[in-house]
Amino acid sequence: xxxxxxxxxxxxxxxxxxxxxxxxxxxxxxxxxxxxxxxxxxxxxxxxxxxxxxxxxxxxxxxxxxxxxxxxxxxxxxxxxxxxxxxxxxxxxxxxxxxxxxxxxxxxxxxxxxxxxxxxxxxxxxxxxxxxxxxxxxxxxxxxxxxxxxxxxxxxxxxxxxxxxxxxxxxxxxxxxxxxxxxxxxxxxxxxxxxxxxxxxxxxxxxxxxx
Amino acid sequence: xxxxxxxxxxxxxxxxxxxxxxxxxxxxxxxxxxxxxxxxxxxxxxxxxxxxxxxxxxxxxxxxxxxxxxxxxxxxxxxxxxxxxxxxxxxxxxxxxxxxxxxxxxxxxxxxxxxxxxxxxxxxxxxxxxxxxxxxxxxxxxxxxxxxxxxxxxxxxxxxxxxxxxxxxxxxxxxxxxxxxxxxxxxxxxxxxxxxxxxxxxxxxxxxxxxxxxxxxxxxxxxxxxxxxxxxxxxxxxxxxxxxxxxxxxxxxxxxxxxxxxxxxxxxxxxxxxxxxxxxxxxxxxxxxxxxxxxxxxxxxxxxxxxxxxxxxxxxxxxxxxxxx
Numbered sequence: 019x020x021x022x023x024x025x026x027x028x029x030x031x032x033x034x035x036x037x038x039x040x041x042x043x044x045x046x047x048x049x050x051x052x053x054x055x056x057x058x059x060x061x062x063x064x065x066x067x068x069x070x071x072x073x074x075x076x077x078x079x080x081x082x083x084x085x086x087x088x089x090x091x092x093x094x095x096x097x098x099x100x101x102x103x104x105x106x107x108x109x110x111x112x113x114x115x116x117x118x119x120x121x122x123x124x125x126x127x128x129x130x131x132x133x134x135x136x137x138x139x140x141x142x143x144x145x146x147x148x149x150x151x152x153x154x155x156x157x158x159x160x161x162x163x164x165x166x167x168x169x170x171x172x173x174x175x176x177x178x179x180x181x182x183x184x185x186x187x188x189x190x191x192x193x194x195x196x197x198x199x200x201x202x203x204x205x206x207x208x209x210x211x212x213x214x215x216x217x218x219x220x221x222x223x224x225x226x227x228x229x
Numbered sequence: 230x231x232x233x234x235x236x237x238x239x240x241x242x243x244x245x246x247x248x249x250x251x252x253x254x255x256x257x258x259x260x261x262x263x264x265x266x267x268x269x270x271x272x273x274x275x276x277x278x279x280x281x282x283x284x285x286x287x288x289x290x291x292x293x294x295x296x297x298x299x300x301x302x303x304x305x306x307x308x309x310x311x312x313x314x315x316x317x318x319x320x321x322x323x324x325x326x327x328x329x330x331x332x333x334x335x336x337x338x339x340x341x342x343x344x345x346x347x348x349x350x351x352x353x354x355x356x357x358x359x360x361x362x363x364x365x366x367x368x369x370x371x372x373x374x375x376x377x378x379x380x381x382x383x384x385x386x387x388x389x390x391x392x393x394x395x396x397x398x399x400x401x402x403x404x405x406x407x408x409x410x411x412x413x414x415x416x417x418x419x420x421x422x423x424x425x426x427x428x429x430x431x432x433x434x435x436x437x438x439x440x441x442x443x444x445x446x447x448x449x450x451x452x453x454x455x456x457x458x459x460x461x462x463x464x465x466x467x468x469x470x471x472x473x474x475x476x477x478x479x480x481x482x483x484x485x486x487x488x489x490x491x492x493x494x495x496x497x498x499x500x501x502x503x504x505x506x507x508x509x510x511x512x513x514x515x516x517x518x519x520x521x522x523x524x525x526x527x528x529x530x531x532x533x534x535x536x537x538x539x540x541x542x543x544x545x546x547x548x549x550x551x552x553x554x
Contacts, residue, residue, distance in 0.1 A: 089298050089302040138351065
C-alpha cells in the first residue's frame with residue numbers, strides 16, 4: 019500500500035517546521051505509521067546551493083533559482099531512498115513547505131503559468147494533502163519582535179514583506195483551486211489548536227482512504 | 230525561446246564531444262576581432278558558475294543524480310548563465326557579441342534521448358526564457374571520430390554519455406532537434422567537422438561573412454517572403470532533403486527589372502549554402518500587388534558553379550504555375 023504525501027504550507031517557516039514534527043509524532047504514536055519529515059531546500063547538494071541563495075551569500079536571477087529549486091525537488095523525489103521510494107514503501111511524507119510555497123515566492127518574478135508547467139504532476143509528485151497555515155500579520159510581527167529582541171517599530175519593514183508574501187500565497191491558492199487542487203486553510207493560532215485541527219484533517223483523510 | 234535583446238549577436242557552436250567546438254570558438258573570436266573589429270565574449274556550458282560545477286560533478290560520475298534532476302540542473306545553469314550580472318544578456322545589451330561553446334541544442338540532443346513526447350515538451354518548456362541564437366553552427370562528425378578525439382584528449386576518461394551506441398543516438402537526436410528548430414525559423418548551419426580545423430574555420434567564416442552582409446532582409450522584413458507557402462516549402466525541403474542551409478534573402482530593387490505591362494515585377498533572392506558553403510540562389514518573381522509568385526528559377530551564385538539539380542527539382546515540384554486562368 020502506498021503512503022500519503024502531506025504538504026504544510028505558509029509564510030511562517032518556524033510554525034511549519036514545528037507542526038510537521040508534531041504531526042509526524044502523532045502519526046507514529048497513534049496510528050503506527052512510518053513517517054518521514056522533509057523540507058525544501060533539501061539536505062542534498064542542490065539544497066546546499068539554495069540555502070546559500072537564501073542567506074544571500076550567493077546571487078542568482080529568479081528564473082534560474084526557480085529551475086534550481088525544481089532540480090532540488092526532483093533530486094529529493096527521485097534519488098535512491100528518496101520521497102517516491104518512501105511512498106512506495108508505504109511511508110507518509112510530511113513536507114514543511116513544498117510547491118505552494120515555491121510558487122508563492124517565485125511567482126513574484128517568474129510567471130506562475132511557467133512555474134506550474136515546469137513543476138507539472140507528470141514529473142513532480144504533487145501532494146495528496148495540502149494545508150495552508152494562514153498567519154495574521156499581528157501575530158507574525160509579534161513573534162518577530164519576541165524572537166529578534168527589536169522594538170516593534172523596528173520590525174515594521176517586515177510588514178511590507180509579509181503583506182506581499184501573503185498576497186502571493188492567496189493568489190496562488192486561488193489559481194490552484196481553480197485547477198481542481200484541494201487546499202485546506204488553517205488560521206494560525208496557538209500551536210496546540212493548529213495541531214488539533216491538523217489531526218482532524220488527517221484523521222478524516224485516513225478514514226476516507228480506508229473506505 | 231525569446232529574441233535576442235541585442236544589439237550584440239549570439240553565436241552558438243554545437244556538436245558531439247570531439248567535434249571541435251572549443252577550437253572553433255577561439256578561432257571565430259579571433260577572426261571577428263582581427264577582421265571585423267568585433268569584440269566577442271567566449272563562454273561555454275555547463276558554465277563556470279556554481280551550478281555548472283555541480284553538473285560537471287554529475288557528468289564525471291562524482292555526484293549521483295537521476296536524469297530528471299540533471300535536466301533541470303542544466304536548465305538552471307543555462308538561465309543563470311544568461312541572466313546573471315554581466316552574464317550573456319547583459320553583454321548582448323551592451324553591444325558585445327557572445328560565442329557559446331554549447332547551448333540549448335546540446336540539451337535537446339543529449340537529454341532528449343529516451344524521452345517520450347510529454348517529456349520532450351517539458352524539456353522545451355524549461356527553455357522558454359532562453360535567448361534564441363542569431364546563428365548556430367552544428368559541427369557534424371561521425372561517432373568514431375568523436376570517440377577517437379575524446380580518447381586522445383582525456384585518456385579514456387569517458388563522461389556519462391560516451392559509449393558508441395549512445396553517441397550515435399545523440400547524433401541522430403541532434404539532427405532531429407535541428408529539423409524541429411529550423412521549422413521555427415532558427416538559423417542553424419550544419420558543417421562537416423572531419424576536415425582540418427583551418428578548413429572548418431574557413432567554412433564558418435564564409436557563412437559568418439554572409440550573415441554580416443548588410444544586404445539581407447532582417448527577420449521582420451523576411452515575414453513578407455514566408456507568406457508564400459511555395460517559398461516556405463522550398464526552404465523546408467531544401468534543408469531537410471538535400472541538407473542545404475537557408476542563410477537569408479535579398480529584395481532586388483524593381484528599378485533593375487523590366488517593367489511588364491500591368492505592373493512592376495518584384496524579385497526575392499533566397500540564398501542557400503551547401504555544407505561546403507557553396508552558394509545557390511532561388512529567384513522568386515512576383516507581380517507587385519498580386520498574391521502569387523509568377524515564376525521561380527534556381528541559379529548558381531558564381532560563374533563556373535553547377536546549379537544544384539536537386540534544388541531545381543524541388544522548386545519545380547513546389548511551384549506549379551496556373552496554366553489556365
